Amino acid sequence: MIIKLLLVFGVLIVVALTTLAILRRRDDRKVDGIWQSLEVTSAHQVFTEDMVSDLPGPARRYLLHAIRPDTPLASSVSLEMRGTMRLKPEQEWMPMKARQILAPPKGFVWRAEAGNGLMRFSGGQVQEERSFGGYTIPSKVGVGWWIGTDRYFEFFRAQVEDAVFR
16 A cells, blocks of 8 residues: 555656646746747947937936947847845855846846745845946846845845847
């Protein structure tokens, strides 16, 4: 009787793990399809100072800081990042590696390899900027809960290693 129960339990575990693997693979394919739909090539237009000449001073200065003149304008950006994250103050930092594509206003995908579960980001701090292909973007960030208070708890740190604008 015990052997039958162990056998049934073992079969159920194998079925459950197989089902989870199939669902994970199906979801990965869906995300890959979304990612590919966001990878669009630019319209081969380049950034010029004239494009921002009518903007208010702060906006014009920011764009002239962020985009070098004659840089091809992009419709999307793919980022690769590496960092650490944790979900509780007493938890050790876990290594994290992620890829992200941003294609406003169509959408974005962020794929990370670290931990599991749902995460909510409530705020972050840009610690460094870096230029990639003529664009200056935040390249080192920290994210946490209760930003701006003495309860601030940083649970995510990342550094953008590469950015490909299309």
